[in-house]
Amino acid sequence: MSAPGGLMAQRWTPAAFVRGGTSKGLFFEASALPQRVEDRNALFLEALGSPDEYGRQLDGMGGGLSSLSKAVIVERSRRPGVDVDYTFVQVSVDKPVVDYAANCGNLASAVGPYAVDQGLVSRPDGPATVRLFNTNTDKTIDAHFEVQDGLARADGEFTIPGVSGTGAPVKLEFLDPGGARTGKLLPTGSVIDQLDTALGPIEVSLVDATNPVVFVHAGSVGLSGDETVADLEANAPTLTVLDQLRRQGAVAMGLCTRPEDAPLSNPKIAILSTPTDYTTLRGQAVGASSYDIGMRMISVEQVHRAVTVTGALCTAVAQKIPGTLVSRTAAPGTGKLRVGSPSGVFDVDADVDPDQPHARSASLYRTCRRLMHGAVATPAKTPVPGDLATPSEAVGAQ
Numbered sequence: 100m101s102a103p104g105g106l107m108a109q110r111w112t113p114a115a116f117v118r119g120g121t122s123k124g125l126f127f128e129a130s131a132l133p134q135r136v137e138d139r140n141a142l143f144l145e146a147l148g149s150p151d152e153y154g155r156q157l158d159g160m161g162g163g164l165s166s167l168s169k170a171v172i173v174e175r176s177r178r179p180g181v182d183v184d185y186t187f188v189q190v191s192v193d194k195p196v197v198d199y200a201a202n203c204g205n206l207a208s209a210v211g212p213y214a215v216d217q218g219l220v221s222r223p224d225g226p227a228t229v230r231l232f233n234t235n236t237d238k239t240i241d242a243h244f245e246v247q248d249g250l251a252r253a254d255g256e257f258t259i260p261g262v263s264g265t266g267a268p269v270k271l272e273f274l275d276p277g278g279a280r281t282g283k284l285l286p287t288g289s290v291i292d293q294l295d296t297a298l299g300p301i302e303v304s305l306v307d308a309t310n311p312v313v314f315v316h317a318g319s320v321g322l323s324g325d326e327t328v329a330d331l332e333a334n335a336p337t338l339t340v341l342d343q344l345r346r347q348g349a350v351a352m353g354l355c356t357r358p359e360d361a362p363l364s365n366p367k368i369a370i371l372s373t374p375t376d377y378t379t380l381r382g383q384a385v386g387a388s389s390y391d392i393g394m395r396m397i398s399v400e401q402v403h404r405a406v407t408v409t410g411a412l413c414t415a416v417a418q419k420i421p422g423t424l425v426s427r428t429a430a431p432g433t434g435k436l437r438v439g440s441p442s443g444v445f446d447v448d449a450d451v452d453p454d455q456p457h458a459r460s461a462s463l464y465r466t467c468r469r470l471m472h473g474a475v476a477t478p479a480k481t482p483v484p485g486d487l488a489t490p491s492e493a494v495g496a497q
Contacts, residue, residue: 120205124169204408211242212251260443266466324372
C-alpha cells in the first residue's frame with residue numbers, strides 16, 4: 100500500500116515520543132510491535148536511526164547520545180497487584196546493538212503517566228499510584244503522580260537538574276531494589292574489591308541496586324572529581340582505564356565470563372569525589388556545602404550529562420552500607436543524599452538495613468512529558484503487526 104500523497108512507502112508503527120527525567124525515548128504498546136525479538140530490534144534500530152557512523156542519528160528519532168537513544172515497551176500486567184509491565188530498550192548510537200540488560204530510571208518516571216494517558220490503567224483525579232514491573236530487572240516500582248481531567252498532569256513547578264523549565268513531580272519508589280541483575284546487593288560479598296587495570300590494581304565497590312554500578316574514587320584514576328563532561332571526553336587514557344574497570348567489574352559481578360563480553364548498558368561506572376566548588380553545564384556555580392558527594396558517570400560508553408537515575412539510587416543505597424567507597428566518601432547519613440552531577444545537585448533517598456545488608460527501597464523525584472504521539476516511520480521492509488502501512492492507519496491504532 101502506498102503512503103498518502105505519493106510519498107515513499109514506509110511502515111508506520113503507533114508510538115509516543117516521551118521525555119522522562121533527563122532522557123527521551125519512543126514508547127510503544129506491546130501489541131503494536133512484532134512478536135519476534137529480531138523484528139522488534141530491527142524496528143528499534145530503524146526508528147532511532149542506528150547505527151550512525153556520524154554519531155547523530157539524523158535518519159531517526161535518536162539524538163546522538165545514549166540518553167536520547169532509547170525505547171520502552173508497555174503493556175497491561177497479568178501479575179497480581181501490578182498495573183503494567185514495561186521493558187526498557189537501550190539502542191547503541193553507532194553500532195547495530197539493541198540491549199535489554201538494564202533498566203532506565205529516567206524513562207521509568209514516564210511509564211505510569213503513559214499508562215494512564217493510553218488508557219492502560221484508570222485513575223481518578225488527584226494523587227495516583229501506578230505499580231510497575233520492570234522486566235529487565237524483575238523489580239517492582241511504585242510511581243506516584245497527579246491525575247487531572249483523567250490524564251497524568253504534566254505542568255507544575257518542580258525542577259530537576261539537566262532539564263530546562265518546570266513540570267509536575269513524579270516520585271519513583273523502587274521496592275526491594277537489591278540484586279536487580281546479579282541477584283545480590285553485594286555481588287562479590289565484599290564492600291571493597293580490587294580490579295586490575297593498566298594503572299595496576301584499583302579499589303572499587305561493586306553494588307547492585309536497581310542496576311549494578313562500579314564505584315571508584317576519582318583520585319584512584321588520576322581525576323579530581325570536578326571535571327566537566329568535555330574534560331572527561333577529551334581524556335582518552337582515563338576513559339580507557341575506566342572502561343577496563345567497568346568490564347572487569349562485569350566479570351566480578353557475574354554478568355559475563357570475559358571482559359570483552361560485558362553488556363553495553365551494565366554495569367555503569369560512577370566516579371566519586373568529596374564536595375568542591377564547581378560549575379554546571381549551564382554555567383551555574385555550585386558550592387561545596389550544597390551537596391554531599393560528587394559524581395561523574397559513564398553510561399553506555401559515554402560520559403553522562405547528569406547521572407542515571409538507577410545509578411543515583413544505587414549510590415543512595417551504597418551510602419548506607421558501611422565500608423563502601425560511597426559511605427567513605429560521603430559521611431554516612433540517615434536522610435537524603437545530595438548528589439553533585441555535571442547538571443546540578445539533586446536528592447536521592449534509600450531505606451537500608453545495614454546489618455544484613457538489605458535495601459528495602461530507594462526513591463527520588465523526576466518530571467516527564469509526552470512530546471508527541473502518533474506513528475513512527477521505518478522503511479517498508481520493517482515488519483509491524485497488521486501491516487500498518489500508512490500514518491492514518493497507525494494513528495488510528497494508537
